[in-house]
Amino acid sequence: MCGIVGYVGNKHAQDILVTGLKRLEYRGYDSAGIVTLGKGEPTLLRTKGKVAGLGSLVAKSKRSDMVGIGHTRWATHGVPSEANAHPHHVGNIFLVHNGIIENYKELREELKSHTFVSETDTEVLAALIDELYQRKDVKLEDAVTQALKLVVGTFGIAVVSPKEPGKIVAARQGSPLIVGIGKGETLIASDASVLVGHTDEAIYLNDGELAVCTAENVELMDLASQPVSAKVEKIEVDMAAIQKQGYDHFLLKEIMEQPTTLRSTLSGRVVPEEHRAQLGGLNLTEDELRSIEHVVIIGCGTAYYAGLLASYYLEQLVDDLTVEVQVASEYRYRSFHLPKNSVALIVSQSGETADTLACLREIKRRGVPVLGVVNAVGSTIAREVDGGVYVHAGPEISVASTKAFTSQVSAMTIFGVQLAQAKGAGLKELDEFIEELALLPEEIENVLQTKREEVEKIAKQYATYEHALFLGRDTLFPVALEGALKLKEISYIQAEGYATGELKHGPIALIDDKFFEVMLLQDNWLFDKSMSGFEEVNARGGHIVAITNSKKDIPAESIIRVETKLDMLAPVVFNVVQQLLAYYIAVEKGNDVDQPRNLAKSVTVE
């Protein structure tokens, strides 16, 4: 939530900052702004709305300044407006901030001499730093450190001042921040994508750390002003991964690249010839694995649904295992109990989700091993877990999560196989899962190649509906929930996912001509039961889109038949069809599919 960039070096900062903000726009797009320092007064440009608007301001302003900071905002305190846009300016201080200053009201009371011009918590921090900066012989980093000691909340900040124009001070507590080390240039960013094209060396700031950056040097310290040694790491993001590569939207690109990204998830981990599926990096011995009796899977949104689907697989794979799946924003405040021999799987694409991170920390505090199932390399969750796995889906830029789901489910299924193997489960049952995992990329590829146009045509018929129900049984229930989430967030059609068997306990009352129903019908032991639900909806005049791998006659209004050799993992293939359906409905409605209203991708605030 909110993206931060900073540049100090030997090139024109304005363009670099705007390009960086475009790459961070998935983090929020309520307003955007930059300030640059050079000869004369600082140049502050801010606008409500997207970074494209800022680009137009920069085109008119054309400054050759070589230092600056920028921000793209997801509004928390104060409406999206130019006045509330960052950078905030007070006296000699310009500040950009990602996070929430929780005690901003108290601090505001104490800063009576300042007239506040925005509704934000961030302006309070800028005013506080400015006040401390006015004291004699105080350097910018001293003023920032002293101010941060008085702050309660979360922050990733970058601060500049015309009094020390060749310097950016950045600090982190709870919101991600990295410092890119280039040749004669230093960059600050909320994620590594901003550094692409400049440098592949970076320092990931830890909580409570502050960086004093000039073009040639980066000095790290803690909030007690004690020096901290910097660990410079290689970053691995390539340009192609952060470009649309000919697709109209990142969302479509990310849906279409699932065969490739899933192959990366499975690579070296699933080897059917050796009857092996195994994750490195769990940091658990065979004995520790064998002793696991309970798994709690934690995530938010799509990551939670991935966990829910994986929980069915873990239960199928490991006889003596109990599995629970929890929404992080709830779990963190519950009086939860974890039995002896538990492990937690912390699932997150971004690796920065505040609620998920809070659960991780609480569970870790209780001495229960926490394993990450994370996509973003170097992210906070990835760095705080005891062990775990990167899903290697590559940067997911569109706000709605697609390819991460497929990789997360697969990675957790491998974990299940590994657990079962450690506990001595029969080779035959495990082999079925291993073979299905190995086949999954090809199956998804086949569906994407053969069904895309058909789904697009069908989607056009359903774009005018106001409501939708997604129905599935067993492993297709979490998929129904995920299908509804995808549709609602990008098409703004109100959509609910339900277990088909629950239909008659309430939701069937909803069915009318404003609704369409997506029914997930897998040709397996529950097919007839699912068809009962189908008949109940059909008898009430439902407008059913059936997604099925059955060859049987199904009297649906629309039908998408999926060819799949898979059994257990077929729901993952069904989900890909739903992703296409949601995408094409949203496109038909003319929506901004990559950046849906009110959302941000990386939810680093509560």
Ligand code: F6R
């Ligand atoms: C839905 C979506 C969100 C995220 C959720 C968790 O398409 O993108 O529901 O899945 O915010 O995010 P991560 O996985 O980054 O923790």
